[in-house]
Amino acid sequence: MAQPENAPFVFSPKLSQLSALATRYAKPEYSVTHGGHVRTIAAGHYTVTGLSRHVRLGEFVAHRSATGVHLGEVVRVEPDIAYVCPIEPGEPIGIHDVVIRKGAFRIAPDDSWCGRTINALGEPIDNGPGMASGQERRPIATTAPPSMTRRRVDQGFRTGVKAIDIFSPLCLGQRLGIFAGSGVGKSTLLSMLARADAFDKVVIALVGERGREVREFIEDTLGDNMAKSIAVVATSDESPMLRKMAPLTAMTIAEHFRDKGENVLFIADSITRFAHAIREVATAAGEPPIARGYPTSVFTELPRLLERAGPGAEGAGTITAIISILVDGDNHNDPIADSVRGILDGHIVLDRSLADEGRYPPINPLTSISRLARKAWTGEQEKLVSRLKALIHRFEETRALRLIGGYRNGSDPDLDMAIKQVPVIYEVLKQLPSDKPSNDAYADLAGALKAAAGGAQGGARQRG
Numbered sequence: 488m489a490q491p492e493n494a495p496f497v498f499s500p501k502l503s504q505l506s507a508l509a510t511r512y513a514k515p516e517y518s519v520t521h522g523g524h525v526r527t528i529a530a531g532h533y534t535v536t537g538l539s540r541h542v543r544l545g546e547f548v549a550h551r552s553a554t555g556v557h558l559g560e561v562v563r564v565e566p567d568i569a570y571v572c573p574i575e576p577g578e579p580i581g582i583h584d585v586v587i588r589k590g591a592f593r594i595a596p597d598d599s600w601c602g603r604t605i606n607a608l609g610e611p612i613d614n615g616p617g618m619a620s621g622q623e624r625r626p627i628a629t630t631a632p633p634s635m636t637r638r639r640v641d642q643g644f645r646t647g648v649k650a651i652d653i654f655s656p657l658c659l660g661q662r663l664g665i666f667a668g669s670g671v672g673k674s675t676l677l678s679m680l681a682r683a684d685a686f687d688k689v690v691i692a693l694v695g696e697r698g699r700e701v702r703e704f705i706e707d708t709l710g711d712n713m714a715k716s717i718a719v720v721a722t723s724d725e726s727p728m729l730r731k732m733a734p735l736t737a738m739t740i741a742e743h744f745r746d747k748g749e750n751v752l753f754i755a756d757s758i759t760r761f762a763h764a765i766r767e768v769a770t771a772a773g774e775p776p777i778a779r780g781y782p783t784s785v786f787t788e789l790p791r792l793l794e795r796a797g798p799g800a801e802g803a804g805t806i807t808a809i810i811s812i813l814v815d816g817d818n819h820n821d822p823i824a825d826s827v828r829g830i831l832d833g834h835i836v837l838d839r840s841l842a843d844e845g846r847y848p849p850i851n852p853l854t855s856i857s858r859l860a861r862k863a864w865t866g867e868q869e870k871l872v873s874r875l876k877a878l879i880h881r882f883e884e885t886r887a888l889r890l891i892g893g894y895r896n897g898s899d900p901d902l903d904m905a906i907k908q909v910p911v912i913y914e915v916l917k918q919l920p921s922d923k924p925s926n927d928a929y930a931d932l933a934g935a936l937k938a939a940a941g942g943a944q945g946g947a948r949q950r951g
Contacts, residue, residue: 531771643863644685647924656863660805667837692737695760730764
């Protein structure tokens with residue numbers, strides 16, 4: 488019997504079932520994927536057979552056990568076996584266990600993540616509610632935007648730290664390194680810079696930090712600024728894979744906000760521990776060391792991460808990166824410090840001797856450089872800073888001579904001026920984390936020098 492012309496078309500039950508099955512298995516969680524079996528297990532990695540033809544370096548795999556699904560990253564591929572470093576330490580892995588391919592690890596940042604503390608996998612660790620997913624899933628291991636599509640860096644901003652705003656001013660989209668040995672004050676200075684008002688969002692990667700310091704940094708240091716901040720945490724006791732992933736996840740979140748046209752501050756503490764994590768993973772994969780135990784992959788991954796910071800395309804925002812570099816044994820020429828220094832747009836050097844004198848932050852104004860300072864200075868400010876550096880250099884190079892009484896006042900007018908003004912400059916540059924950020928560092932310096940000159944003239948009149 489023919490169906491009437493105006494009657495609605497009706498699918499047969501079998502066709503409806505087939506349509507439902509097609510819709511179901513089109514979803515990624517139901518799709519058929521390639522898998523293999525665990526062959527060998529060693530400290531830091533395990534090998535898998537049957538996956539070599541289907542996985543790529545850096546992709547993720549999943550191992551299912553009685554305790555759940557555990558992720559791992561492919562770090563080496565050979566014709567018959569693939570080497571996998573587990574993401575979580577202490578996974579219950581057994582011989583012949585099934586391992587399936589997952590592909591590149593992706594996260595979906597969302598504006599609602601502001602104010603949250605997450606781990607390297609994008610999962611909340613602050614006992615808050617679940618995390619909403621954004622509309623776009625981004626791979627954490629990606630490349631920087633093409634160089635010729637980026638805007639130029641030309642807008643300075645105030646950090647509120649007087650020593651930096653005067654001697655090494657920064658610009659939006661700049662990449663700055665803070666170089667210092669252990670215990671000199673890198674994290675403290677980073678916490679002061681995180682309070683700058685020039686940024687719409689702040690993304691912080693705490694890599695290899697002590698667990699007790701995480702809450703102190705977030706609650707005490709950031710305080711109200713945490714409302715516009717996202718912290719990605721991988722403490723020192725977590726696996727090298729999580730410590731390796733934390734800066735990549737944080738940078739991906741920063742790119743999400745940059746592409747929306749916002750100015751983002753990216754802070755990584757520290758990039759040296761990120762390099763240590765890469766070294767541990769590479770060593771487990773059998774990569775040979777080339778410089779103080781560091782393999783070649785370390786010197787490949789560092790520029791890949793840091794080049795992702797900076798200005799975006801026309802209409803996009805900026806990522807200003809401020810990272811800390813731990814120099815082993817106060818040796819500023821160790822492989823990581825030397826490599827990173829050539830990638831960055833400036834470096835702040837913290838001097839242990841200045842910290843011993845009680846000068847905080849212990850920034851050495853002579854060895855600290857901002858390659859974009861001329862874009863932030865006015866012409867008069869540049870001349871003033873050049874003069875101040877000359878006075879400080881003159882003061883420091885004659886310190887030993889003056890201590891033994893080998894200099895007579897009046898012999899060198901420039902040195903006489905340095906002796907009068909440099910101690911005042913040093914006093915102005917002192918700044919504790921509890922102090923309010925400086926609104927105008929030059930005005931503070933001018934006021935102190937004027938007051939010191941007035942006091943000296945008054946004393947001279949009294950003596951006369």
